[in-house]
Amino acid sequence: xxxxxxxxxxxxxxxxxxxxxxxxxxxxxxxxxxxxxxxxxxxxxxxxxxxxxxxxxxxxxxxxxxxxxxxxxxxxxxxxxxxxxxxxxxxxxxxxxxxxxxxxxxxxxxxxxxxxxxxxxxxxxxxxxxxxxxxxxxxxxxxxxxxxxxxxxxxxxxxxxxxxxxxxxxxxxxxxxxxxxxxxxxxxxxxxxxxxxxxxxxxxxxxxxxxxxxxxxxxxxxxxxxxxxxxx
Ligand code: CA
Numbered sequence: 001x002x003x004x005x006x007x008x009x010x011x012x013x014x015x016x017x018x019x020x021x022x023x024x025x026x027x028x029x030x031x032x033x034x035x036x037x038x039x040x041x042x043x044x045x046x047x048x049x050x051x052x053x054x055x056x057x058x059x060x061x062x063x064x065x066x067x068x069x070x071x072x073x074x075x076x077x078x079x080x081x082x083x084x085x086x087x088x089x090x091x092x093x094x095x096x097x098x099x100x101x102x103x104x105x106x107x108x109x110x111x112x113x114x115x116x117x118x119x120x121x122x123x124x125x126x127x128x129x130x131x132x133x134x135x136x137x138x139x140x141x142x143x144x145x146x147x148x149x150x151x152x153x154x155x156x157x158x159x160x161x162x163x164x165x166x167x168x169x170x171x172x173x174x175x176x177x178x179x180x181x182x183x184x185x186x187x188x189x190x191x192x193x194x195x196x197x198x199x200x201x202x203x204x205x206x207x208x209x210x211x212x213x214x215x216x217x218x219x220x221x222x223x224x225x226x227x228x229x230x231x232x
Contacts, residue, residue, distance in 0.1 A: 009039030036060025169229035
């Protein structure tokens with residue numbers, strides 16, 4: 001298998017170096033950028049398979065880099081945050097990052113996350129060439145194989161996680177899942193994340209799917225329990 005290319009956008013050279021060392025040892029090709037502008041340039045010109053993106057960076061911060069990359073590419077992005085307040089901000093913003101890790105993190109966990117995110121991206125790109133399997137729910141049409149969703153014939157731009165959550169719930173209509181269950185089933189066993197990630201993803205999905213996201217018709221809240229999908 002050809003080696004996967006990971007771009008590390010991190011201004012602390014000691015952290016960047018140790019990540020690069022560990023990735024190289026695992027058979028990845030690792031490229032470093034030490035400020036946001038250089039990181040953005042490399043993200044767009046070198047076509048990495050995954051980007052590790054620090055939040056606080058010189059010249060252009062990680063939030064801006066993430067938004068700019070997303071305008072052009074669906075490459076998996078893992079944001080690296082230094083503290084809890086930064087994570088809150090990352091979770092609260094519509095950035096389109098795929099995953100988050102808070103420093104300090106262990107190298108084994110980081111490598112596991114990188115592999116999981118690259119596997120998912122490879123899986124999705126294979127899925128795009130599958131035959132369609134469209135299921136209709138009211139004015140939503142979900143192609144369960146190809147990761148595509150249309151509302152009234154208009155394609156919706158969902159992130160991979162948003163799609164996976166929607167698919168998981170829609171395939172199990174009316175069944176209520178707790179946030180912990182969804183984190184485990186949709187994000188996976190290797191995910192060490194915060195259950196707020198589920199709430200944030202539900203909120204974004206509603207903004208994209210619903211006519212009025214404060215009065216949802218598809219993704220419903222069961223108070224005190226969790227979420228479920230309802231056919232309108
Ligand atoms: Ca930094």
